[in-house]
Each structure stands twice: as C-alpha cells, then as structure tokens.
Amino acid sequence: MINYTPNPDRYEAMPYRRCGRSGLKLPALSLGLWHNFGHVDRLQNARGILQLAFSSGVTHFDLANNYGPPYGSAEENFGQILKKDFGGYRDELIISSKAGYDMWAGPYGNWGSKKYLVASLDQSLKRMGLEYVDIFYHHRPDPETPLEETMGTLDLMVRQGKALYVGISNYHPEEAAKAFKILKELGTPCLIHQPKYSMFERWVEKEGLLDLLEQEGVGCIPFSPLAQGMLTDKYLNGIPADSRAAKAHGHLQENNITEDKLNRIKQLNELARERGQSLAQMALAWLLKDERVTSVLIGASKPEQLTDSLQCLNNLQFSNNELERIEGILRGEGEQA
Numbered sequence: 001m002i003n004y005t006p007n008p009d010r011y012e013a014m015p016y017r018r019c020g021r022s023g024l025k026l027p028a029l030s031l032g033l034w035h036n037f038g039h040v041d042r043l044q045n046a047r048g049i050l051q052l053a054f055s056s057g058v059t060h061f062d063l064a065n066n067y068g069p070p071y072g073s074a075e076e077n078f079g080q081i082l083k084k085d086f087g088g089y090r091d092e093l094i095i096s097s098k099a100g101y102d103m104w105a106g107p108y109g110n111w112g113s114k115k116y117l118v119a120s121l122d123q124s125l126k127r128m129g130l131e132y133v134d135i136f137y138h139h140r141p142d143p144e145t146p147l148e149e150t151m152g153t154l155d156l157m158v159r160q161g162k163a164l165y166v167g168i169s170n171y172h173p174e175e176a177a178k179a180f181k182i183l184k185e186l187g188t189p190c191l192i193h194q195p196k197y198s199m200f201e202r203w204v205e206k207e208g209l210l211d212l213l214e215q216e217g218v219g220c221i222p223f224s225p226l227a228q229g230m231l232t233d234k235y236l237n238g239i240p241a242d243s244r245a246a247k248a249h250g251h252l253q254e255n256n257i258t259e260d261k262l263n264r265i266k267q268l269n270e271l272a273r274e275r276g277q278s279l280a281q282m283a284l285a286w287l288l289k290d291e292r293v294t295s296v297l298i299g300a301s302k303p304e305q306l307t308d309s310l311q312c313l314n315n316l317q318f319s320n321n322e323l324e325r326i327e328g329i330l331r332g333e334g335e336q337a
Contacts, residue, residue, distance in 0.1 A: 004085035007055035014057025019294045021217030026295040030060035036301045037077050038068035047081050052303045064098035065120045079128035097124045100139025112142030112150035136163035140170040155186040165191035173209045180216050190218050197222035210292050219294035231283035267329045281312035288316050
C-alpha cells in the first residue's frame with residue numbers, strides 16, 4: 001500500500017551543493033530533527049513535515065542518538081515514518097546521525113570512546129530500521145579520550161559498512177585540523193563539519209574554521225541558523241508564552257533577549273522586509289551567500305514553518321550595501337529604538 005507519493009518535480013526548485021571535495025551533493029536546506037519529532041510530539045505532524053520536505057527537494061534528514069525527547073525517540077519516529085512513506089526512496093535520501101552527548105547511564109554512554117560510539121550507532125540503526133547511515137558524526141570533542149581512538153572508530157564505521165561518510169560537530173579549528181589529519185591518514189577523509197553558526201553566532205568566521213574547511217575540502221552545515229528563534233519575527237513584540245525563551249528549562253533563556261538584541265532584531269527585520277523576505281528567510285539566505293556553506297540545517301514545528309523557510313531560496317543575493325548594513329546592525333551601529 002502506497003502511503004505517500006512525493007512531488008515528481010521535487011528536484012527542480014532545490015539547489016544542490018557539492019560537499020567539500022567529495023562526490024556528494026546536499027540540498028541547500030536540510031531538515032534537522034532535534035525538536036518536534038520525539039514521543040512528546042504528534043507523529044502525524046512529523047509525517048507532514050517530512051513529506052513536505054522531501055516533496056520540496058530536501059533530501060537530507062539530520063538526527064542524533066539523543067534527539068527527542070525522550071532520548072532516541074526522534075530516531076524511532078523517523079524510522080516508523082521512513083518505513084511507511086519513504087521505503088522506496090532510501091537511495092534518494094541522505095540520513096545522518098551522531099553520538100557524543102549523554103545517552104545512557106554509566107561510564108559508556110557519553111563522549112567519544114570506541115565502546116560508546118560503536119554501541120550508539122548500532123542502537124541508532126536499529127531504531128531507524130536501517131542497514132547504514134549516510135553520515136555519522138562525532139557530536140562534540142571528548143577532552144579525555146584520545147582523538148586517535150575517536151577518529152579511528154569513525155573510520156571503522158565506514159569500513160564495517162555502517163556509515164558511508166563521517167563528520168564532526170562542535171569542533172573548534174585546532175582540534176578539527178587534528179581530526180582531519182587523522183582521518184585522512186586512515187583513508188576515510190572527513191566529509192563535513194556541523195558548527196553552530198548564525199548572524200548572532202560568528203565564531204566560525206572569527207576563529208578561522210570556514211577558512212580551514214575550505215583549505216581541507218570539508219563541507220560545512222550550520223545548525224541553529226535562526227539563533228533558536230531570535231532571528232525570526234517571534235520576538236518582535238516581546239516574548240511569547242509558548243516560546244523557547246519563556247520555558248524555564250529551554251536552551252534559549254529569557255535573559256538572552258536583551259533590549260539591545262531586540263533592537264537589532266527589529267532593524268534586521270526591517271531590512272528583510274525591504275528585500276521582500278521575512279527575517280528568518282534573510283537569516284538563512286545570509287548563511288547560504290557563502291559558497292563554503294554546503295547546506296543549512298533548519299527545524300520546523302509545523303509544515304507552514306518549513307514552507308516559509310524554503311522561500312529563502314528565492315533571493316540568495318545580497319548587495320554590498322545590504323551586507324554593510326547587516327554588519328553595522330550586528331555591531332550595534334544602527335538607530336536606537
């Protein structure tokens with residue numbers, strides 16, 4: 001029984017970018033399943049988002065072992081939807097997962113040991129009903145495990161056929177360069193790096209990570225491109241009760257949204273309107289203006305949000321004047337509200 005038939009023209013509107021010096025291309029926008037796909041969420045809503053994404057040319061779905069909540073539930077739900085709706089399209093999909101953060105109790109359920117990474121990927125494959133993932137990431141550096149052990153395990157995953165490519169996330173340039181060297185020597189070059197990067201989070205530029213990725217031929221796929229909702233119209237009129245900033249245990253705390261930051265958000269929003277875009281669309285386009293960025297990870301809590309984000313692809317060009325205005329606003333040189 002066919003549950004879902006994707007749009008036959010799904011590849012027409014989506015640009016695809018080569019990932020570093022590899023043979024793989026990724027869609028300009030990829031879908032992250034960090035939020036909205038756990039057991040606390042509605043499965044039918046998650047199905048709607050995934051179906052719309054694939055029908056729009058989004059071929060890359062990004063997960064991790066601890067996405068949910070609870071941990072593992074995003075992979076379980078994705079596996080159910082994959083079996084129902086995408087069974088015949090596996091070879092058109094790029095599915096990634098990660099391990100590196102807290103996952104289960106005891107000394108073997110966290111960080112970067114071979115013991116943890118092997119067990120974690122085996123569990124992820126079982127939850128999703130897959131024989132392999134396309135990309136397997138080490139989610140964050142481990143300050144205690146030798147980097148040779150962690151990278152050697154990524155190489156092992158490829159040699160065992162459990163992953164086609166490997167990547168790293170949250171590594172700063174010095175440790176990333178060491179990881180790239182080890183992987184290259186092992187014969188499994190690093191495909192991609194997943195850093196936190198947005199207009200409000202610029203360390204990848206300041207520390208030289210983008211330059212390193214270009215030099216080493218490694219792709220870049222930023223996460224949190226909308227600064228956890230700050231680069232949207234959500235906070236233009238204060239902090240909504242249902243927002244992440246209003247939730248006591250959310251990753252975005254209310255005290256992060258200062259009057260100064262709200263003023264910058266409003267100025268950026270005005271510039272986006274002049275460009276014929278929403279603030280979120282401009283923030284995504286701003287990342288994609290850099291050819292070193294392979295793809296940008298977006299999230300969505302409902303299909304309409306995904307539709308809005310996809311419209312950023314209609315205008316990826318910035319004039320020098322627009323870029324200068326953005327930099328001025330981010331430095332706090334704009335008009336005060």
